[in-house]
Amino acid sequence: MLRTHTCGELSKANIGKEVALAGWVHTRRDHGDVIFIDMRDTYGVTQLVFDPKRNSAMHGKAHELRSEYVIQAKGIVQKRPAGMENRKLPTGEIEIFVKALEILNPSLTPPFLVDEALAVSDEMRLRYRYIDLRRPHMQKNMRLRHKIQSSMRAFLEKHNFTEIETPFLTRSTPEGARDYLVPSRPNPGKFYALPQSPQLFKQILMVSGFDRYFQIARCFRDEDLRKDRQPEFTQLDVEMSFVTQDDIFELSEGLMKKIFKECMNVSIGTPFKRLTYIEAMERFGTDKPDTRFGMELVKLTEALRETKFNIFRKNLDKDGCIYAMNAKGHGKISRSKLDGLILKAKEYGAGGLAYFKCEKNGLTSNIDKFFEKKELDSIKSLTRAEDSDLILIVSDKKNVALTVLGTLRLDIAKESGLIDTNKNEILWITDFPLFKYSEEEKRWVSEHHPFTRCREEDIKLLDTEDLGRIRALSYDLVINGAEIASGSIRIHEEGLQQKIFKAIGFKKEEITRRFGFLIEAFRYGAPPHGGIAFGLDRFTTIFTKSESIRDVIAFPKTQKAICPLTGAPSEASDAQLKELGIKKSKGGQ
Ligand code: ASP
Numbered sequence: 001m002l003r004t005h006t007c008g009e010l011s012k013a014n015i016g017k018e019v020a021l022a023g024w025v026h027t028r029r030d031h032g033d034v035i036f037i038d039m040r041d042t043y044g045v046t047q048l049v050f051d052p053k054r055n056s057a058m059h060g061k062a063h064e065l066r067s068e069y070v071i072q073a074k075g076i077v078q079k080r081p082a083g084m085e086n087r088k089l090p091t092g093e094i095e096i097f098v099k100a101l102e103i104l105n106p107s108l109t110p111p112f113l114v115d116e117a118l119a120v121s122d123e124m125r126l127r128y129r130y131i132d133l134r135r136p137h138m139q140k141n142m143r144l145r146h147k148i149q150s151s152m153r154a155f156l157e158k159h160n161f162t163e164i165e166t167p168f169l170t171r172s173t174p175e176g177a178r179d180y181l182v183p184s185r186p187n188p189g190k191f192y193a194l195p196q197s198p199q200l201f202k203q204i205l206m207v208s209g210f211d212r213y214f215q216i217a218r219c220f221r222d223e224d225l226r227k228d229r230q231p232e233f234t235q236l237d238v239e240m241s242f243v244t245q246d247d248i249f250e251l252s253e254g255l256m257k258k259i260f261k262e263c264m265n266v267s268i269g270t271p272f273k274r275l276t277y278i279e280a281m282e283r284f285g286t287d288k289p290d291t292r293f294g295m296e297l298v299k300l301t302e303a304l305r306e307t308k309f310n311i312f313r314k315n316l317d318k319d320g321c322i323y324a325m326n327a328k329g330h331g332k333i334s335r336s337k338l339d340g341l342i343l344k345a346k347e348y349g350a351g352g353l354a355y356f357k358c359e360k361n362g363l364t365s366n367i368d369k370f371f372e373k374k375e376l377d378s379i380k381s382l383t384r385a386e387d388s389d390l391i392l393i394v395s396d397k398k399n400v401a402l403t404v405l406g407t408l409r410l411d412i413a414k415e416s417g418l419i420d421t422n423k424n425e426i427l428w429i430t431d432f433p434l435f436k437y438s439e440e441e442k443r444w445v446s447e448h449h450p451f452t453r454c455r456e457e458d459i460k461l462l463d464t465e466d467l468g469r470i471r472a473l474s475y476d477l478v479i480n481g482a483e484i485a486s487g488s489i490r491i492h493e494e495g496l497q498q499k500i501f502k503a504i505g506f507k508k509e510e511i512t513r514r515f516g517f518l519i520e521a522f523r524y525g526a527p528p529h530g531g532i533a534f535g536l537d538r539f540t541t542i543f544t545k546s547e548s549i550r551d552v553i554a555f556p557k558t559q560k561a562i563c564p565l566t567g568a569p570s571e572a573s574d575a576q577l578k579e580l581g582i583k584k585s586k587g588g589q
Contacts, residue, residue, distance in 0.1 A: 002072050002104075008044025012093050014077040019096065021046060022104070024134070025069045026114060028062075035062040036095075039073060040114070042139050047080070047095040048073050054097065061101050068107035068114070068131070074100040122550070127564040129555060137544075141552050144263060145540045149216055151262045152236050152534075155255050161212040161238070166201035168218070172514065173199050175449055177221035180231070188581035194220035197533060199449060200518055202239040203490055206529040207521045213239045216536065222561075227548045228482070228538060231561045238487075239531035245473055245489055248532055249428060252477060252485065256426065264543060268424060272477075276431040281399075285323075285406015287432070290481025291425040293418045295409050297402060298324045300393065303378035309370040311352065315395040322395040325405045326383040327412050330390035331357045341408060345394060350404040354393040358385040410481070421545070426479050434458075434472040435504065443505040448474040450500050451518075452488040453530075462499050473530070484539050487532025494522045 003022040010019065023041035037048040050062035065071065075098040086092030111127075112120045114134045125132040132138060153163070172179050175196035182192045195201075197219045205213045217237045223229065240248065253270040260266045273291075280289050283296045300322040307313055312322055327333075333341075338355065345353035356363040356379060363376045363385070371379075383391050392408060394401040413419050434454045435444040444467050446452065454462075458470040474488035491497045497519060501511045511519070540552040550556040557563050577584065 006043035007039055007041040007046040008090060010046060010077055010091050010094055010096075012079065015079055015094060017077045018074070019077055020072060020074045021048075021096065022072045023070070024107075024114070025065050025067055025071060028065055028067070030063075035059060037062065037065060037073075039071065040134075044091060045089060046091045047086075048075070048098050049078075049095045050098055055099065058098050058101055062098070064103065066107065066109070068110045069103055070105040070107070072102045072104055073098045123558070123564060126550075126556065126558060129565045133554065138551070141540070141544045141546065142554060144544055145536070145552055147263050148259055148536070148540055148543065149236075151259045152214075152216070152255065155258050156212075156214045156238070159212065159251065159254075161214045162210055163215055164205060164210065164213050165215060166195070166198040166205075166217070168194055168220075170195050171200075173197055173449075174446075174514075175199065175219075175221065176445075177223040180220045180222050183580040183582060185580055196221050197235065198237050199451060200515075202237060202531060203451060203518065203526075203529065204521050206239055206241045206492075207524065207526045211241045213237075217533075225557075225559050225561060228541070230537065230549060230553060230556055232557075233549070233553075234536040236534040236536055237531070238533065239529060241527040241529045243489075243528075243530050245430070245475060245530065248487060248489075248530055249475070252532055252534075256477075260424070266424065268426060273427040275427055275429055277429055277433065278431070280429050281402050281406075285402040285404070285409060286481075287429055287476065288478045288481055288483045289406075289427075290410060290413070290419065291427060292420055292423045292480060293413050295325055295328060295413065295418075297405050297409070298326070298382050300324050300379060300382060303382055304375055307371070307375060309367060311354075312395045315351075320396055321398040321401050322393060323401040323405055324379065324383050324391055324393045325409055326385050327390040327392055329388055330412065330416070331359065331388040333357075333390055341392065341412075344411065345392075345404050345408060348404045348407050349400050350394045350396050352394075353404075353408075354395070356385075356391040356393070358387060358389040358391065360387055363391070424480060426477070429476045429478055430474075431455075431471045432474045432476070433468060434470040434474075434500075435467045437468060444468075445504055446500075448472060448486065448488050450504060450506075451490050451497070452500075453491050453496075459496070462503055467503055475532075477532075477534070479539075479542055482538055482542060483535070484542070485532050485534040487530065489528075489530035492522060492526040492528050494519050497522060 002020065004020045007021055007023045021039060023039045026038040026040035026045055029036040033052060035050040038045050039048050050059040052059040073096060075096040077094050078097050080093060080095050110131050111124055112118060112131065114131060116135060116137060169182060169192040172193040173196045177196055179193035179196065182194065184190045184192060198215060198217050202213055215237045216234060218232055218234055220232050222231060225231065249271065253272055257268055257270055260268045277287055280287050282299065285297050304312055304322050305316065342353045354365070354367060356365040356368065358380065363380055368376065379391060385391055392405065394404050432447050434447060434452060436447050438445045453473045455471045455473060461467065461470045472488060476483050477485035491500060498511065537549040537552055541549050544552055546552055555563065555565060
């Protein structure tokens with residue numbers, strides 16, 4: 001080894017000891033006579049001291065050192081002079097008096113310093129990711145990610161799971177995104193799809209008799225990127241045979257409990273709370289509610305059924321709904337802030353946003369004259385409004401009213417610092433609809449994926465027009481308002497699977513072409529099974545309290561799916577394309 005110790009471990013106990021350290025020049029402070037170098041490795045920072053009076057040759061050499069040079073320093077551990085200690089550093093009471101210094105590798109001037117306090121653009125951070133990753137918080141994030149993965153593996157192994165890898169070069173898996181395609185050279189004109197998830201393979205592993213499977217799997221989805229999305233991401237993928245939804249909940253809760261304890265030293269209570277999809281939507285306006293704060297939505301449709309207020313009247317006559325939210329304590333909101341909320345509501349898709357301020361004498365608003373006293377009293381009591389509260393109301397199609405208020409609820413809570421970020425609220429959302437109607441495609445589509453089973457009592461609805469009412473045996477795990485895991489009990493019979501495919505408009509040939517192999521497998525003794533997948537990146541983002549999932553992925557891509565470090569994606573040469581039998585389109589790249 002080039003070192004006897006790391007840069008994070010020496011203390012008073014080592015005073016007088018001869019040591020060798022290896023690492024990077026973090027900072028250099030030249031005090032004219034004495035030079036101090038903070039030397040860094042992944043374990044911490046240790047101060048080196050070069051005193052010309054005690055060793056002028058070494059002091060001369062220290063002049064050559066620059067930021068990010070890789071060095072080896074040999075010397076004696078000594079106590080820092082009184083008053084020079086740094087209590088914030090674990091090594092802050094000692095320093096190394098250097099007797100031998102070797103520059104193992106110089107460095108160009110780095111594009112930015114390895115300093116947490118510096119704001120560096122995302123583009124620069126990704127372009128010089130190896131420097132960004134040297135920053136202590138990134139080192140911490142990556143190590144925590146590793147720890148989470150190790151905890152997951154240990155837990156699942158203890159519960160008799162087998163880790164099995166499934167292919168990257170495969171067929172399309174319908175998880176709702178576009179596929180990444182890879183051309184096959186030996187099969188001109190044919191393409192593999194990178195897996196959007198290992199879904200089909202994990203089900204086939206159940207048919208293969210592997211009772212309990214898991215994989216820390218990479219998934220690829222070509223979709224528009226947002227803060228919490230990457231074209232490739234990692235999930236802990238789990239599948240089990242002969243289980244019910246409750247078995248999967250119990251296993252997942254045990255896993256979560258262990259990870260929170262081991263990785264965060266936080267004890268969480270189990271079983272987790274459960275909310276049905278409908279309840280979550282009605283109370284919080286979203287299927288991933290942040291329940292760390294209140295401000296729940298309230299239905300006003302019945303109370304205002306006879307309203308003469310024109311806008312509400314028109315909506316109610318068109319089967320619309322009226323929902324409200326009590327923004328507690330916001331009654332003194334300024335006009336401009338209120339206008340801001342109205343604008344946001346419109347941005348989120350509502351026709352408008354009505355409001356009432358709750359004052360000593362009752363509810364006041366620019367529209368209060370259109371309401372009867374009885375109606376105002378109901379609004380006040382249903383929203384439990386008190387002096388200084390602000391009631392926000394949306395009247396629209398049910399889904400629009402709920403989601404707009406749900407989004408405003410979060411905006412207001414974030415802006416007014418209402419969320420206790422030290423709290424963890426974990427809950428299951430159950431009973432999702434099996435299908436949702438896509439206005440774009442003019443057909444029903446799967447809410448989860450088409451291998452999801454529905455409640456036995458709802459199977460009969462498959463033969464009706466009422467597909468929207470079928471409840472799936474699917475579930476999401478939500479932590480602090482983020483969807484962390486998602487899964488379902490699966491279909492294991494050919495007949496039911498065919499029916500579901502048909503309901504979402506897949507033609508017979510398409511079913512055979514895309515999923516024939518799965519349907520065939522179901523004919524050879526498929527056990528009842530179900531599973532779940534945990535988004536590792538999002539999970540680690542929550543644990544590290546990071547802003548974006550990019551902070552917990554070593555080499556992520558930009559919003560435009562570019563890797564600034566490697567320059568990927570890049571052009572293929574004419575020879576490569578020819579070999580693959582691919583022609584560039586005219587004017588194309
Ligand atoms: N394959 C699903 C997904 O990636 C998870 C599951 O149903 O297990 O979202």
